Amino acid sequence: MSQTINSILVPTDGSDGARIGARRGIDLAATIGADLHVLSAVDARDIEPDLNADGQTERERLLETEAERAVDSIARLARTHLSGQITTAVESGIPFQAINDYVDTHDIDLIVMGTQGQTGFERVVLGSVAEKTLRTAAVPVVTVTPDGDIVEIGDQRYENILLPTDGSEGADLAIEWGITLAEMYDATVHTLYSVDTSRFGGVEGSAE
Template sequence: MSQTVDSVLVPTDGSEGARIGARRGIDLAATVGADLHVLSVVETRDIEGGLDSHEQTEREQLLEEEAKGAVDSIARLARTHLSGRITTAVEPGIPFQTINDYVDTHDIDLVVMGTQGQTGFERVVLGSVAERTVRTAAVPTITVTPDADIVEVGEQRYENVLLPTDGSEGAELAIDWGITLAGLFDATVHTVYSVDTSRFGSAEGTEIHGSLEQTGQEALETVKERARAADVSLAGSLASGPAARTILSYSEEHDIDLIVMGTHGRSGLSRYLIGSVTETVVRNATVPVCCVPMQ
């Protein structure tokens, strides 16, 4: 089933990392003719604690002015490229929670954001606003690393989209989004299934290898059938080794421009993104990653 993208949300905190993500979001909105929403959250925890009421008021005003400047900067960049409506907002709260509330309130279809913001480059994505948004958002979130190529709006080309699969429900839900995004850019879909026996002893691993290969072939065939139905070009292959390492290696070797994957695989809904294949890929990929939730 093809997905529709009528509205794109770009959160920003005014940092260069956020701006890198915003360029991708604007570019995608321009490609599909979607409305763009630009949101900056005034972190309430930055206002409270150790300040008297006057100091809190001054601090709040300063942060609101900075937030308004951040959204206005992105909006100015977007206005020369978009035909859809541009909405800006500054709201107080805890960033990832406020982003999720905004998604629900404004019927957002897709979030695009940088993985590094005002926290600085010394912090990895673990614990950041981007990771918490990926964990909890009800819609797909595209994370853009500071290492991603900096492109001008209107010049981004997604020629190769990687859609990893493990045959799980989470991977199934990501297939439609991967094929939809590939179709928008007339890109080729690459799909890969990793046969990983590293968790087992040598004898046990040899015994189940054939079973995993069979599961992998079935999972790849599911992606191929969906791609053929959508008239999207596809390349698929089995690989060996830990899934995250396989995905990252495949991405580098095949000039992948975008990775699309579910936030949960065979570990199930009971696990957060922490420790999952998706989190490892988000942390280490040098290209944007579209994380599709189970909802």
């Protein structure tokens, strides 16, 4: 049974890695005709507690301005490719929690995001947010590495999709979503079950 994707969320922090992830999200939204949501979260932990009230307000205003620029940049790119609705938002809070809250309140079907930035600092920050989002999100998350091939939006193709499984309910649900993507792009599906030989006391090798 395939899944329906009507709305896609693209989180961004303004980094190059986030923009690469956003391009994939825009491409997917264009392919299936989904609405696109672009979100940037102002991390309250970045506001120094030792600043006075005026200093904290100015720092928060600066962070909000940077977040607005980040979402506007992605939205401008999306408008040249999408006919569906594009919604932008800036929220305050811990980023992965802000992403999850937005998913819940806006009926999001899928998250598409970069896994890490291209500088050392971006790798730590964006990578941490992506990892926490993967573990806690209530909807599927498509992550995009920064070192993949960059193609024009509308020209992205997925020819082969690998669906690993351990037979669990979670794996079965992931397979449903994988099949959905495969149908959208007319891709070949590969399934894999790998036996963990480490459970057999030093026996080396694997079965597929």
